[in-house]
Amino acid sequence: MSTSFSTPPSVAAQIARLPELPMAEIRALWQKLVGGETPTHNRQFLERRIAYRLQEAEFRKVDANLLDRNQRRIESLVETGKVKKRDRDYRPAAGTVLVREYKGVEYRVIATADGHYDFHGRMFPSLSMIAREITGMRWSGPLFFGLRPPTNAKAKPSTKKRGAR
Template sequence: MSKVDAIIATMPAMQRSEVEAQWNKLGAAEAPRLPDPLFRRLTAQMLQERRYGDVPAIIRRELARLTEVAPEAAESSRPPVMPIRISDGTRLIREWNGRTIEVLVRDDLFEWEGRTYKSLSHIAREVTGAHWSGPRFFGMRTRRG
């Protein structure tokens, strides 16, 4: 274990003044007025950066790029909904009022009881007699980006 690792390992038991002493040894500006847990983490991070080096610039740029929000996404607080993709040959099974409903996915069509349908919603309506979202009826959830 390196000296830095040993210091970091003992930081939770240190008094704030001892952590501030470590901060001052780093030659940084005056210790920031932060809540104790945050100040300890920041000091530990700075110790690690001095010992092992900072995050490479290419990684920082990539992290910054990944955290940028597209203008249209910024308007909504919810992440974008990803489309559900169902592979050809998939079997969707649902129990409804004691009856097992089994649908076979074929290309862009759905087969149920020997007939083909363009959407799962049509099948759900046939089964229930009410308007249902087909994917919801079969328990499929949308993926959030």
């Protein structure tokens, strides 16, 4: 006799299902995730807050320090009135899918919980190694995948015409 184990739907699947649920289930989810009665009958409001709570619960499991780091940044903003520059840590949260089109081909990379990246079923320790695999050249992985803006190291060309008086 074989036993079938089913895994719970992913957070993304749970969120995608919210608009299809009857209002009674939305209220039950609210009570389970937030507690108490729903503060409004506005379904869109409730779905958004439920989606946030589902993600919050899931990502706290994946990276317990994520919300704590964000809370410290918020407290620093309130205290100083300034947003501190982000650390040079461009690692996306586990489960993030990075998509990059290069020479007409779309490439997908998935960030894993252990800080590595899954590219075509192979694990890589850095995005730069994947960018090199794709292009054949050395690239900054965070730059290649759009996690970091390009630096303006090169001066912009002058708009003045030379030789004109």
